[in-house]
Amino acid sequence: MGVDEYAQARPSAGLRPFVGFYTGYRQAGLAPARHRGLPSPYLTLIFTIDDPLDVAAHPDPRQPAGRYDALIGGLHLAPAVITHPGRQSGVQVALRPLGCRALFGLPAAELAGADLDAADVLGALPVDEIRDRLRSAPDWPSRFAVVDEALLRRLRDDPPGALPEIAYACRRLLAGPPVPVAAVATEVGWSPRYLTDRFRAEVGLRPKEAARVARFDRARRALGPATRLADLAAEHGFADQSHLVREFRAFAGCAPTTWLADERELAVSLRKVVRFCPSPRPPPGARIEP
Structure with missing residues (x-):
């Protein structure tokens, strides 16, 4: 029997100026598929849980196809093409444009039109730790809490802002x-x-x-x-x-x-979802260094 799960949650209060929402997905035992990653007013940050993300075509056609354990994509005006062999899983973060500076220390313009390995921005160790904890988490609220905590730890007390x-x-x-x-x-x-x-x-x-x-x-x-x-x-x-x-x-x-x-x-799957889980509360004592 196939697995087809989607869930969404808003971030905790401290991240809401910078993050719109989280989306969790897990599919297995389905037919291979292609999906368009469409332009949106959010940057995309994806942490895969199991298999890497296969991007067959990027918004910038000059960028070659690639596989990513975690990906950061800037704002773009053309679709990406994502493929999977019947299984995929991960947590996607809808990042507000001005959140890019607050969380990553750079303006969203530096990522515009590009898809980058998230390890190049966040560091390989934090990405590996986040993915390990996502694999160990028992449910979607717990997985959202893992990502929420990791992003909260990247915020400074007075994050740099745009004009x-x-x-x-x-x-x-x-x-x-x-x-x-x-x-x-x-x-x-x-x-x-x-x-x-x-x-x-x-x-x-x-x-x-x-x-x-x-x-x-x-x-x-x-x-x-x-x-x-x-x-x-x-x-x-x-x-x-x-x-x-x-x-x-x-x-x-x-x-x-x-x-x-x-x-x-995909649309049918999303309509099955309770649109928003409770906002995540990071587990006490857990820490992921930026």
């Missing part, structure tokens, strides 16, 4: 509803060009690109088999259904209906 104007622009542009970049520039007292330059230097995408990705991500998460595309487009600020389809082709490489058909098994 307040950039932090404000991120909140306005990524949280929705859609807002013109010029309006945000006026709100922070900068010119649109200066905002674009500073935003890109911190986040790795231009403000308009980041806002498009965030809108696409919200629409993609709301898409289901019974969804009318015209309604979805109207609800998420697209000009019309054709606009929505064009954005899907740009960011996913296919039409919404094609993506839904290809990802139907």
Whole structure:
């Protein structure tokens, strides 16, 4: 009998400014599959539990395929292609762009469009320790607590932050509803060009690109088999259904209906999940050095 598990949790309170949520997955005994890793307003941090992550194609086509025990991926505008032979398991962290500086000491722009071995950023020993503890943990809340504790230990008492104007622009542009970049520039007292330059230097995408990705991500998460595309487009600020389809082709490489058909098994699995477990509480006495 196959195993098909998904679970999600929010981080503990100290990490919420920097991390959106955790997703745990474990599959075994299923048919081999390919999965699109789509652009989103979050950087991706994955710790595998058993088999490495096979990335057949990266958002940057110049980057060769690779296998990763743990991976950090920056913001991107094209899908990655991930394959598995019928089994995969891990914990994925949805990292807010400004959390990259707080947790890793570098702006998200330095990771934009790239997938890196997480050991190159976190160190090989911490990654190995996290994966060992994930394998030993008895359930998803315990696994989320392992990752939560490891990230908390990377935070300094006063983590370095981006300029307040950039932090404000991120909140306005990524949280929705859609807002013109010029309006945000006026709100922070900068010119649109200066905002674009500073935003890109911190986040790795231009403000308009980041806002498009965030809108696409919200629409993609709301898409289901019974969804009318015209309604979805109207609800998420697209000009019309054709606009929505064009954005899907740009960011996913296919039409919404094609993506839904290809990802139907994943979508069904996610709908079985209680969307959020309780926020993790790191076990007392446990320690992972950064």
